[in-house]
Amino acid sequence: MTQSHRRLAVTVACVAGLLIGQAATPAGAATPTATIAVNASAGLGTLNNASRYTNDTRSGFLQAPLSTGERDQVKNQFHTNTTRQFLDMGEIYDVDTGSYDLSLYDPYLTEASSFSDRLLLCTTSLWATGGPYTTPKGTLATPAVYGQVLTTALRDYKQRFPKIEYIEPWNEPNHPDHGAITAAQHYEYYKVAYAAVNTVNAELNPAVPLKVGGPATAGFNVDFVTDFLDLYKADTNPAKRMDFVSYHDYSLLNNPAGAAGQKSRVSTWLSDKGLNPATPVFVTEYGLYAGAATGTVTGTPAEDLRHDQLVQAAGMAAAGSYYMLSGMDAPFQWSLRHKTNDRKDMFVDGVDGVRTPYGHMVAMQAMLRTARVSSTVSPAADSQGVGLGALATSDSSGVAVMYWNYQAEAGAVAHNAQVTVTNLPASFAGKRIRIQRYLVDATHSDYPNDATQTSLQLVEDLTVSGTQVTRTPGLQPNAVGLMVLTPVP
Secondary structure, X not given: OOHHHHXXXXXXXXXXXXXXOOOOOOOOOOOOOEEEXXXXXXXXXXXXXXXXXXXXXXXXXXXXXXXXXXXXXXXXXXXXOEEEEEEOHHHHEEOOOOEEOHHHHHHHHHHHHHHOOEEEEEEOOOEEEEOOOOOOOEEEOOHHHHHHHHHHHHHHHHHHOOOEEEEEOOOOOOOHHHOOOOHHHHHHHHHHHHHHHHHHHHHHOXXXXXXXXXXXXXXXXXXXXXXXXXXXXXXXXXXXOOOEEEEEEOOOOOOXXXXXXXXXXXXXXXXXXXXXXXXOEEEEEEOOOOOOOOOOOOOOHHHHHHHHHHHHHHHHHHHHHHHHHOOOOEEOEOOOOOOOOHHHOOXXXXXXXXXXXXXHHHHHHHOOOOEEEEEEEEOOOOOOOOEEEEEEXXXXXXEEEEEEEEOOOOOOOOEEEEEEEEOOOHHHOOOEEEEEEEEEEOOEOOOOOOOOOOOOEEEEEEEEOOOOEEEOOEEOOOOEEEEEEEEEO
């Protein structure tokens, strides 16, 4: 099967029927154990879709370069808008000789520029001796040297890769691999970073100026982030700048709902400190499994991996919805592909163009419409976000509802969820309704479990008449589904 055929292939189960008025549940369907009620005309504002933000780890080092077909999927099926990439300062600069090898990153920056509208460049730590993964660690380079290297790199890269827009200096400064430095120590590097951004903007006067922010902490580290904000407030340099606040969060496995209050907390901190509460907030990495962590080990490594990849898909659907609904400015998925983070990959290693369950979930997110609308779930997920959830969207092109049954590592509750959509948009007036349902679970869209499943599976495709729609999809533990309604003549 060619790559183009792989992308287009679907498994279709057509259910015949003409539904007049209220669209009833099909004969023979399972008795509902849950309900999802969608009011497609109850607008809740524009959806800032999490599918638009992604991490592209270092091609050729932390991942195999993406194929042409995979880049096409990221651009046209994930609808990626902003891609975060990494600049290893020790790779482009030799601290012993003072020489640069800036071209080393050309293929990597070219890759992301081919599928993304803008790039966020996050730098690693810079070491005078040793390095981030050596034992012992060695000695960090001085802020002056770091600032010189960053200025030189940005001056070159911004001219040749103009999509670079955001700079995030010093990835995870509080992590042992990156120095485990304090907020005060990190702020010295941040000061030379904003100076580098100001210098390059002044010299190049780019159409899209560089922006800078941080502190890109490992974890939603309240003490570090608030200390960083205090240091920024106390900085008397009139040229200082903080264009966004950023951090990571991998604590969401058993509490995806923890994502919901983070944006408002940061905005409150900004306001309380006399800083601009409208400063954008970016969670530049988020997820369920930190680093190469695994879930509960219960079987063979391959079995555990397959299980965790389904957990990843459903958990990221849940966590992403909390970020989207709470106004997070940029929730960055992790990641397209990574050599040691198989649970968090969107593409299957070594199989061109085939997505993991997580990758399929992101593709379903990308099919959501532009405006959020009301949805009511019963029984809803618990206070930590474990259980049944939904995100409903609508615009003139139609309605799309994503739903999931997140059971984390050990939950075993299944649902037959009756999804009812009422008050369809005006674009459906006088039209028939095309219903398409997609599914990711242990037996659908799950290449790691069944190598014949190379595409996102369409499990229902039919056209009906009526003014509302009801379907009752079965949702096994950690299943994710999407129902798309389109007006047709």
